[in-house]
Amino acid sequence: MSEKMQQLYNERLRRYQAAIALEMPDRIPISAGSNYFAEVYAGHSNQEFIYDVNKWTEADVKFVNDFPEVDAFRSGRFWGPLHDAVGFNMYKLPGRDLSPRTQFQFVEGERMKADEYDLLINDPVTFLFERFLPRTLNDFKEPGSIRANMALIKGSIASGMMGGFMRNRSIYLQNELGMPNSMGGVFLAPFDYLADGLRGLRGVMLDVRRQPDKILEACDALIPDIVNAGLAIADPLRRSPIFLPLHRGAFPFLSPKQFDELYWPSLKKTMLMFIEAGYTIRAYLEGDWGPNWHHFRELPKGKVLCDIDVQGDIFMAKEELGGYQCIAGGMPDSMLILGTPAEVKERVKLLCETVGKDGGFIINGGCGIPYDARPENFRAMIDAVLEYGRYSDTFDFEIQMNPNPPAGWQPPKRRVATPWEVKLQELGGVKGDEELIRKNWEMLEHMAFNWLFSWMW
Template sequence: MSEEIKRLFNQRLGRYQAAIAMEPTDRVPTAFQTLYFAIKNSGYNYQQIMYDPEIWLKVKLDFSRKYPEVDIFRINLLWAPSFDVTDYRIFKVPGRDISEKSLQQFDETEYMKADEYRMFIDDPVGFRMERYFPRVFGEYEGKGSVRSHMAFLKSGMAQGINNAINRERAARLASEVGMPVPVMGNFVAPFDYLSDRFRGLNGIIRDMFRQPDNVKEACEAILPDLLNITLAGADPLKRYPIFVATHKPCFLSPKQFDDFYWPTFKKGMMMLIEAGYTFRVFLEGNWEAHWHHIAEFPKGTVLCDIDNGTDIFKAKEAFGHKQCIAGGMPDQTLIFGSPEQVRARVKLLCETVGKDGGLIIRGGTNVPEDTKPENFRALLDAIMEYGRYSDGPAPEPKSMPKPSGNVEFPQARMITPWEVKKADWKLPGDEELIRRPWEMLEKMAYNWLISR
């Protein structure tokens, strides 16, 4: 990394971190969590990007060079071959199941039956192997066949390749154009995990009325595993926030949210916050009935992306004194409006919501792919003009914040613990050299099983 690129990287990351922490910075960051606009204007389609990592990287490098005012962005896609090896039915993939020009689609249904809570809670691995995987993996329908064993072998290989692709992409973006990543790692609210992948919206709504205790117990039971999965992917230097997408709160009444969603969500978030991590949370849909809860987190620990159809000015009143807010630019303005309308909206947001900091301006869920290029340019230019707080330099980036408390995370689980396996061997040499990689791979395999 050249000195000029390093300076640019530090400016962008420092500006982003300061906004999240509600600390002074030189200007409003142009930090877009998701930027599908970059894909639409790249000349490539979704299938090409999801299947070819070199195209994916090229799109991001080209966009970063074309718009150097952008501090941080990502293309929120996944490497498609990691779905293909098991025929993972939860996702519909561009060019395979749907048009090559379409964004990947999540296919939610009741992959877990209403009477299977007990097995889900008491035997998470057995439940997945015996009941769940044959339903969600097309390659696992013939459970025990050579083909099913090959699918699991390939999935392990794909996981390693996918991790290497992500590391190389982040390293080259940093070293070639000085671009940090907006998030690292992912935490899922237990209620979202249970409803998204297992019961579906219809199933979980019925369960809240018919078997509420099972829903609550399941959320508590899976929280330790979700925390370990988060820690495995989070930035060890704690420079970048952990991403959280909240899917179901917009469908819940305040009482349902307080009873079923918030307890385990807050518990997991607070454990990670106390360990020194920050978050970027997408408040999907209309979260207004639940906004007051965001103010319960320590100041400057949770950047909240608010969705279309919500009032950013009310959000500022509800929790903007404690947490940074991202949003405020209606998608319809970016897609159908004029540059003058974009500039006027940015000016208003900077003078009100962002007056004392704590603001990132973007569309409701992302910068939509159909944004007019002239409107995106107007957005950046207006932020440069109206979003400046001082003529001084951007703050220097920070790393390794000290934990605010003694946090003991749950022990990572394994299918075959070392104490069981070592009985199979004589071990005349150094046992520790054998144990460490055994346990590392056991934990990785367990996390893969739980995260599907």
């Protein structure tokens, strides 16, 4: 990285980090999730940026060059060939199932039956192989067949390729464009694993009434695997927060009482485990979280960046979360898509003078900038932040990073399908350093389970 890019990278990242930590940077940061706005702005169809990784770089370069004031850039991506390799049926993709210029769509479904909670809780590997994957991966409908075995091989190869693409993109953004990722790694709320990919909305709503105790038991059982899978792909230097898209906790999916009893306890435990490991979290509060966002005051201050969706009241969020957690949002999607630059400027001015006062605020749309936002409105938003969102002319831009977890921290017990003791017995013992062989065996076992677990959403 050149000295110029290093300085630019540090300034952007530190401004972002400071806001999350409830400090006062030189100005309000601009760290909006693009929701593919950058790719559409670069002239690509939705199909192109889901199926052609070269388009990612083209879009990144154009976006950063045209909007250099942005402080951190969303890193999440779909890669269509990974889905195709296994016949993943949880999403419809543009150009394959939908028009090439249509946003991808989630497909609701019951991929876990109501009587399978005990299997999920007590033997998740068997559950995944024998129940979930045949229902979720179309090419794995007949486990043991040549096509099913090939699907697992292709899916593993494609996952490795995807990881390489994402790593290379992150390095390019940092070294060539001086642009930090706004997030690194991802996890879901335990309840959302059940309500999204496993039971589906209809199934989990029935379970809320019929077997709430099983929901609680399953949520707690999922926590160690959620944490280990999230840590495996998080930023090892702890520079950027881990992404947490929150779904079914929004009103009116659950009543406040149901949220307090079924959703929040396991989510809080999970978030605290990441925070205790030295990470911050960027939580996308999708939908109306107004009745529930006060719970984030129960977590350590300055550790969670809460994106407030357009259904939420950003001003009320500031009242309830200000001084506890950083919030992002405030720009209505309708204004960014249909409004005028003058309207955008007035809205940003209001936000800077109210929600942005005293720090702890990042300008954003409703959990992101919509992909069909007008570019002139996005530019107006940026210019207005520069005009009205300044705090100080002096600020220390030394970034915060740490490759080591806090002293004494230990990860949860990692899942394996075949314990080392079983493998060792099959080998009849080893002639040399057992520990050298064991740690690599278990590393690959952990990685394999994380790969299975990754298809659950």
